[in-house]
Amino acid sequence: MKNRPHRWGNGLLLGTAFIAGLAAIPAWSVLGRGIADGPRAEVYQLLKVFGDVLERVQAEYVEPPNDREMIENALNGLLTGLDAHSSYMNPKAFKDMQVQTKGEFGGLGIEVQEEKGLIRVVSPIDDTPAYRAGVKAGDLITALDGKTVLGLSLNEAVERMRGAPKTKIVLTIKRQNVDKPLEITLIREIIKVQVVKSRMQPDNIGYVRLSQFTEQADAGIKAAIRGLKQQNGGKLDGLVLDLRNNPGGLLDQARDVSSDFVGQGEIVSTRARNPDESRRYEANGTDLLNGAPLVVLINGGSASASEIVAGALQDHRRAIVLGTRSFGKGSVQTVIPLPGNGAMRLTTARYYTPSGRSIQALGITPDVTVAESREEPTRFGAEREADLNRVLKNQGGTDQQAVTPRTDLPEIVKQIPDKPPEGFPKFDIAKPDETDFQLQQAVILAKAMVAQRGKSAN
DSSP states (O other): OTTOOOEEOOOOOOOHHHHHTGGGSOHHHHHOTTTTSGGGHHHHHHHHHHHHHHHHHHHHSSSOOOHHHHHHHHHHHHHHTTOSSOEEEOHHHHHHHHHHHTTEEEEOOEEEEEETTEEEEEEEOTTSHHHHHTOOTTOEEEEETTEEOTTOOHHHHHHHHOOSTTOEEEEEEEOTTOSSOEEEEEEOEEEEOOOEEEEEETTTEEEEEEOOBSTTHHHHHHHHHHHHHHHTTTOOOEEEEEOTTOOOBBHHHHHHHHHTTOOSSEEEEEEESSGGGOEEEEOOSOOTTTTOOEEEEEOTTOOTHHHHHHHHHHHTTSOEEEESOOOOOOEEEEEEEOTTSOEEEEEEEEEEOTTOOBOTTTOOOOSEEOOSSSOOOOOOSOOSGGGSSSOOOOOSSOOGGGSOOOOOOOGGGGGSOSSOOTTOOOOOTTOHHHHOHHHHHHHHHHHHHHHHHHHHHO
């Protein structure tokens, strides 16, 4: 369908002259014939108040206001007041979003969202200035170049973080378990996101990391698995799929990536306010591993499309999920282009895993819980969807307690520790195999699954 809006994990643009003269326009011209009668009469009255306020500001504010900025702020306030994921995008922000979903954009390389006036890091993107500088999921950005972010909209903050390559910016960050604010200096780059990375692990176990669900996600997964098989003489006994700190992205890519491991059946369903707009997404591919064991890694930074994939593979008993509970973003955002080249990102549905679970504000609970480190983080802000303001309710799904417990976990699961031992080295980007405890346990689990599969085949 032409100009079909993107579904994300993620109308009319009112002009200044139109709103400024709103008080003088009959109600049926603004909101539809007869709308001033009955329960929606209050809506017209409030729009009249808005028109009056706008005219008063234009006439009496201490300095001449920028009409475009006022209207854009009003639109953004209207949408952000609904939930944590709806928002207005001006033409520049909309263009930036379109570029980002293609996997190349300018800036620092972090996925962010607004939280109580500050900017929360959902996840740093692999091999970007933010990732290399040590910016972490959960960090709160309180200032940019020494100027507070309080009072800025999310779009304004993002615009300030972006800029010409090779230019400098200083982020002031509040971090868990750190008493003093951190100042991190970053040099902007053109961010070319390599969303898929892969390498072989011992004993014919492959490792594939997917950092975002951009338009290249599914093609990247297919190419990575093909490359691992070629690299290993056509032999791939098992795979670890790493979705940690993956903030999500495009819903169709979540379906396609899931279909790379589940040949048939439901991947995810979405339920909208209008039942006619609800949808079921079915697998549309072939299991690239031919049934070989699969372990999926998740953590609190795994959100949206990542949770769709983890939930689908978990419900189909196609993979064992290892790590910590995911973020819990179980809503779908539709990006709707608007006149004037802007767009609105509007929450239009909840999504549900194949068993009917809603993960909204709950997240995906791993089959095997393994923490990244021994430290118990001190909570000072929103760590998951449930901690955000204006959270969409979890409703309409299967009772979590009613989901059939797994009986297919190998015996070694009982021996896998839930946290690293005393003295385990701190994670080092340059030495992931030696310092990534969760990955180590995922490989151990995958080997046990391979052995169990071999016994079943004999």
